[in-house]
Amino acid sequence: MSTAQLDRPGPAVAKPSGGVLHHVARLRRTSPGRLQLILAGLVALALLTGLVAGLTTASAAAGTADLGNRAQPLLVEAETIYSALADADTTAAQAFLAGGLEPTALTRRYEDDLDRATTALTSAARRTPETGRSADAIRQLSADVSRYAALVASARANNRQGLPVGAAYLSSASTLSRESLQPQAQVLFKAAQSEVGDGYRAARSSWWTALLVLLLLALLTALVLTQRHLSRTTRRTFNVPLVVATAVTLVLALGAGGVLISQRAHLSEADTEGSWPVALLAESRIAALRERGDEALTLAARSGEGALETDFDQTTGQLDELLADAAEVMPDGTAGSSVRSATQGHQNYVRAHDQVRKLDNSGDYDGAVALAIGSRTSQTFTGVTDDIGRALQDRKDVFSDEIGSAGRGLGPLTVLGPLLALLVCGLAFAGIRARLEEYR
Amino acid sequence: MRARVTLAAVAALAVLAASGCAGDSSPLPGRPSESAAPAPTNPATAVDTSCNPRASLRPAGALPAPGRMPAGSYMAAIQKRGRLVLGTSQDTLLFSSRNPFSGKVEGFDVDMARQIAAAIFGDPNKIQIKVIAYDKRVSSAVDGSVDLVADTMTANCARWKDVNFSSIYYEAGQKVLVSSASAARSIEDLGGKKVCAAKGSTSFDNIAKVAAKPIPVARPGFGDCLVAFQQNEVDAISTDDTILIGLAAQDPYAKVVGPRYTEEPYGMAMSNAHPEFTRFVNAVLAKNRANGTWKSTYERWLGDFGAAPQPPVAQYRD
Numbered sequence: 001m002s003t004a005q006l007d008r009p010g011p012a013v014a015k016p017s018g019g020v021l022h023h024v025a026r027l028r029r030t031s032p033g034r035l036q037l038i039l040a041g042l043v044a045l046a047l048l049t050g051l052v053a054g055l056t057t058a059s060a061a062a063g064t065a066d067l068g069n070r071a072q073p074l075l076v077e078a079e080t081i082y083s084a085l086a087d088a089d090t091t092a093a094q095a096f097l098a099g100g101l102e103p104t105a106l107t108r109r110y111e112d113d114l115d116r117a118t119t120a121l122t123s124a125a126r127r128t129p130e131t132g133r134s135a136d137a138i139r140q141l142s143a144d145v146s147r148y149a150a151l152v153a154s155a156r157a158n159n160r161q162g163l164p165v166g167a168a169y170l171s172s173a174s175t176l177s178r179e180s181l182q183p184q185a186q187v188l189f190k191a192a193q194s195e196v197g198d199g200y201r202a203a204r205s206s207w208w209t210a211l212l213v214l215l216l217l218a219l220l221t222a223l224v225l226t227q228r229h230l231s232r233t234t235r236r237t238f239n240v241p242l243v244v245a246t247a248v249t250l251v252l253a254l255g256a257g258g259v260l261i262s263q264r265a266h267l268s269e270a271d272t273e274g275s276w277p278v279a280l281l282a283e284s285r286i287a288a289l290r291e292r293g294d295e296a297l298t299l300a301a302r303s304g305e306g307a308l309e310t311d312f313d314q315t316t317g318q319l320d321e322l323l324a325d326a327a328e329v330m331p332d333g334t335a336g337s338s339v340r341s342a343t344q345g346h347q348n349y350v351r352a353h354d355q356v357r358k359l360d361n362s363g364d365y366d367g368a369v370a371l372a373i374g375s376r377t378s379q380t381f382t383g384v385t386d387d388i389g390r391a392l393q394d395r396k397d398v399f400s401d402e403i404g405s406a407g408r409g410l411g412p413l414t415v416l417g418p419l420l421a422l423l424v425c426g427l428a429f430a431g432i433r434a435r436l437e438e439y440r
Numbered sequence: 441m442r443a444r445v446t447l448a449a450v451a452a453l454a455v456l457a458a459s460g461c462a463g464d465s466s467p468l469p470g471r472p473s474e475s476a477a478p479a480p481t482n483p484a485t486a487v488d489t490s491c492n493p494r495a496s497l498r499p500a501g502a503l504p505a506p507g508r509m510p511a512g513s514y515m516a517a518i519q520k521r522g523r524l525v526l527g528t529s530q531d532t533l534l535f536s537s538r539n540p541f542s543g544k545v546e547g548f549d550v551d552m553a554r555q556i557a558a559a560i561f562g563d564p565n566k567i568q569i570k571v572i573a574y575d576k577r578v579s580s581a582v583d584g585s586v587d588l589v590a591d592t593m594t595a596n597c598a599r600w601k602d603v604n605f606s607s608i609y610y611e612a613g614q615k616v617l618v619s620s621a622s623a624a625r626s627i628e629d630l631g632g633k634k635v636c637a638a639k640g641s642t643s644f645d646n647i648a649k650v651a652a653k654p655i656p657v658a659r660p661g662f663g664d665c666l667v668a669f670q671q672n673e674v675d676a677i678s679t680d681d682t683i684l685i686g687l688a689a690q691d692p693y694a695k696v697v698g699p700r701y702t703e704e705p706y707g708m709a710m711s712n713a714h715p716e717f718t719r720f721v722n723a724v725l726a727k728n729r730a731n732g733t734w735k736s737t738y739e740r741w742l743g744d745f746g747a748a749p750q751p752p753v754a755q756y757r758d
Contacts, residue, residue, distance in 0.1 A: 099543025168663025302571040363568040
């Protein structure tokens with residue numbers, strides 16, 4: 001663009017932009033002009049750094065809070081919904097196997113299961129946005145849980161009157177549970193798992209952090225270069241306000257770096273010591289309950305070994321792997337001993353199950369039922385799920401601690417970051433204005 | 441995972457609700473048969489009349505004493521095993537259903553089989569009950585996973601090709617169950633209404649053949665049909681009168697109406713690899729018809745619905 005063009009009426013935008021460029025070019029030719037440019041650059045860089053520092057910490061804080069208060073609890077609730085529903089189904093089948101009036105303990109257990117499932121469902125609904133896969137699953141689950149409860153209630157009323165149609169109601173309920181409720185709970189569980197993954201990504205805010213690091217480096221470099229320039233062009237070695245500005249920037253860099261590094265370290269702990277073991281244990285409990293359900297339904301079917309027994313064997317293989325992984329992840333502490341105890345208990349339970357199958361296959365159906373729902377086998381099995389539950393609670397606590405620590409310092413930094421950056425602006429202005437005034 | 445859940449669900453479905461299902465098609469897997477065709481759309485499903493399904497194998501001489509089965513016979517093999525394996529259902533009230541109080545499977549069909557066990561062992565309790573899905577009744581007898589099927593099972597010529605039936609021990613026929621408030625007097629009055637039957641049963645196929653055109657609705661078993669009826673999902677249930685009686689007995693707001701519009705002679709099915717066992721079963725049935733056991737069994741289970749008729753007369757093909 002030539003100067004001649006500037007005098008002509010041109011497009012409205014071309015004139016100011018051309019004017020600024022021209023102005024900048026002219027400023028570069030004089031010493032005060034250069035100082036003015038440097039000042040503008042420093043102020044802009046400091047303001048931008050302050051803004052990004054605020055945004056980075058705000059994003060990391062929001063991500064960490066969302067992970068701790070929403071995504072991870074949602075995962076735990078999804079597991080609760082799944083295992084409560086699976087346990088309710090198994091319990092109903094066992095009560096059926098017991099014959100006669102359902103044993104009080106089993107009725108109570110069934111009702112507890114249903115309570116747990118509905119409570120978890122309510123709070124999961126609060127943690128889920130209104131649209132999407134999880135929301136659909138929650139809506140379907142809410143509708144089906146009440147249908148399920150109604151079918152089981154009819155089954156019990158009929159059973160109480162000695163009518164075999166009670167078994168058909170129970171079978172409809174079981175079908176609903178295995179075809180709709182449990183798969184929907186599974187969808188919710190998977191969705192929650194991927195939300196936890198997203199939650200970690202959001203909490204780490206890696207792009208913002210990288211940008212902040214670059215800006216802080218740029219600001220520091222700019223401050224140092226400015227001071228070198230000033231000490232060369234003037235006779236003063238130090239420009240006090242700029243030295244202070246550099247120090248403040250360093251404090252900001254160290255503070256932000258410290259908080260963000262600590263946040264990442266705690267997040268990584270929360271993931272490896274919390275979320276990952278929680279996911280392993282949750283899947284283990286689901287698998288254990290699945291085995292018990294397969295066993296009860298195989299006996300209730302009274303048709304010998306079928307697809308459900310095959311499923312039992314597959315699930316046993318999966319559970320062994322899950323528990324082995326869990327033992328590797330949690331070698332010691334409360335969780336470690338609980339996992340070891342669960343592994344031992346599971347072996348005992350599988351031995352009892354093999355005995356149940358042997359009895360049933362050799363024609364002793366009543367003996368098989370008595371062994372399967374008898375107190376020893378029940379205790380062995382409950383021991384396994386209780387052990388897993390203990391380890392799960394331990395890991396949930398670790399997760400909460402780590403997430404609490406990860407969030408520490410992010411709040412103050414969100415306010416302090418921009419304030420320190422403003423201070424740097426002010427100091428840079430003060431430091432350079434003093435030099436500018438010497439040219440007047 | 442999802443597929444496994446579905447698989448488990450399908451199995452669970454067969455579970456508590458393995459259907460009673462008389463008069464249903466239970467072809468051998470992999471073998472084409474008329475009844476395996478989508479019958480409701482094909483009202484002209486041919487009835488196989490190539491044989492007299494009521495005629496079985498004639499008993500050979502006197503019954504051996506209990507516990508002394510002839511060496512080499514299939515009965516000796518059962519005796520050696522120590523129990524007779526019976527394939528049946530657990531939700532056909534009065535014929536073979538699970539007693540909710542005791543958890544035992546009992547009924548007219550079960551007693552028929554217990555009488556066979558008594559003839560082999562001298563003890564009617566030496567019996568193992570295996571619940572089989574209605575479409576597994578023929579294949580279970582063929583592959584030897586059960587010794588005997590007594591499960592409101594209609595003897596027909598299509599099934600005679602794969603299994604042996606005993607002589608007929610009960611004559612049933614298809615009727616319809618409606619609400620006690622219904623004005624319907626037979627299946628012909630249910631045009632456009634939803635009528636339930638077990639999936640894949642010939643009862644189900646028969647509904648579509650009715651001139652008044654009721655709408656057939658399939659459920660896994662007849663217990664499930666009663667659930668659907670009680671939840672107002674269907675207007676009626678149609679299958680063998682024996683099963684309907686059992687269903688009506690569980691619901692004071694239901695009644696069985698109309699004439700029998702099909703004939704369903706019940707026989708016990710067993711493998712045709714050892715005809716001596718069929719002859720043995722027929723000898724036990726003949727003895728029990730003569731000595732009043734059949735009559736007392738009928739009265740025990742079905743006495744509430746009228747006096748015992750004459751037992752079906754045994755017919756033999758040789």
